[in-house]
Amino acid sequence: MxxxxxxxxxxxxxxxxxxxxxxxxxxxxxxxxxWQAPTSVDVRAIRNKLGMSQKEFAARFGLKLASLRNWEQDKRVPETATRVLLTIIDREPDAVKKALAIG
CATH class of the missing domain: 4.10.910 (30s ribosomal protein s13; domain 2)
Incomplete structure (x- = not known):
């Protein structure tokens, strides 16, 4: 066998x-x-890949617009759970949309 x-x-x-x-x-x-969470994520690249404005991206994925802006301007670093979420959004955006039941 x-x-x-x-x-x-x-x-x-x-x-x-x-x-x-x-x-x-x-x-x-x-x-x-x-397993170690990603130490950094390129939030702007992820958002641009999806063709979304900051406001659209923040609203779609339940993120604070001010936080998103701070991440993109390298003023702040997303916390671990947020880096994981952003990595999943980057790799499997449709799965996240489905899980969050958004169009």
């Missing part, structure tokens, strides 16, 4: 085996890869 499983499939199976072992108490079974 192993001939029928490609490398990606085997990787998934190995990962699931690790999760099962970890859940059964084997603390060494799973590799924890630390």
């Amino acid at each position: 192993s001939d029928l499983i490609n490398d990606d499939g085997q990787s998934i199976i190995d990962g699931l085996d690790d999760v099962i072992a970890f859940n059964n108490g084997d603390q060494n079974a799973a590799r924890l890869i630390p």
Whole structure:
């Protein structure tokens, strides 16, 4: 049967085996890869990519217009959660629009 499983499939199976072992108490079974939020985001580039004014962008994604302006002028840096949101908006704007139930 192993001939029928490609490398990606085997990787998934190995990962699931690790999760099962970890859940059964084997603390060494799973590799924890630390995730770190982006340290910076180019807010203006994200907004321009979507073809939106500052006012439109702020309203569409529930951001304060003054904060948006400060980020774009490098007067302030978005907090961690906001950097994550902006990264998702940059990579998957339609998913964010869908999740927020906006046109």
